[in-house]
Amino acid sequence: MTVRRSINMLVDQGLLETVQGLGTFAKAIDLGTAAFDLQDLQGALSGDDVTVRVLEASIKSTDDRIARKLETDVGKRVVYIRRQILSRDEPIFYHREYLIYDPRRPIVEGELEVTSLKGLFSGKGSASFKWGRLILEPTIVESSEAAYLPAPAGTAAFQLEHIFYGFDDQPVSWGWFICPSGELRLTTTVGALEGSQPGRASGGDL
Numbered sequence: 001m002t003v004r005r006s007i008n009m010l011v012d013q014g015l016l017e018t019v020q021g022l023g024t025f026a027k028a029i030d031l032g033t034a035a036f037d038l039q040d041l042q043g044a045l046s047g048d049d050v051t052v053r054v055l056e057a058s059i060k061s062t063d064d065r066i067a068r069k070l071e072t073d074v075g076k077r078v079v080y081i082r083r084q085i086l087s088r089d090e091p092i093f094y095h096r097e098y099l100i101y102d103p104r105r106p107i108v109e110g111e112l113e114v115t116s117l118k119g120l121f122s123g124k125g126s127a128s129f130k131w132g133r134l135i136l137e138p139t140i141v142e143s144s145e146a147a148y149l150p151a152p153a154g155t156a157a158f159q160l161e162h163i164f165y166g167f168d169d170q171p172v173s174w175g176w177f178i179c180p181s182g183e184l185r186l187t188t189t190v191g192a193l194e195g196s197q198p199g200r201a202s203g204g205d206l
Helices: 003-012 039-044 064-070 107-112 117-122
Strands: 016-019 023-026 050-061 077-087 090-100 131-140 156-165 171-180
Touching (some): 064 171
Antiparallel strands (some): 016 023, 050 077, 077 090, 090 171, 131 156, 156 171
């Protein structure tokens, strides 16, 4: 194998880059291409031993924060649902959600029938989700949440916030999952791997 062919192979693998008139250089790893996904987490929590327990379902009026998240007016009626997600009867997630109240749709009945995390993310309850935005950030377990999680108040945790949008691109629901930090691990791969696309991160492992 010639030196030129070897260099071309390394360029194809994303390890080297050529600059016209300057030469060939080692390519820095692009951390901006790193991607984490929730597929493994969703798959792990969609088994037969995973259940969703409804703790509360009621009608509330929006305050400033809820109205801002749902892009509606303060004082509007929303459906409030609290859930506990269990694996083998052990709690692993605590979930709160606010949904736009619409008496024309059986949204409450549909949401209460959701029995898996996959169902919560796919919009099977209201059948009105077009797209959504997820935000993962660190938090601590609050005293009001500790009773429903295997962790005392003050424990480090992750908050997975979600806003789902309907086909009119308006928010349909807003909520968040609380998960103790020991229950969630994020990994991904950066750089070039054999058989992978240059600069593309492998699927995230949660």
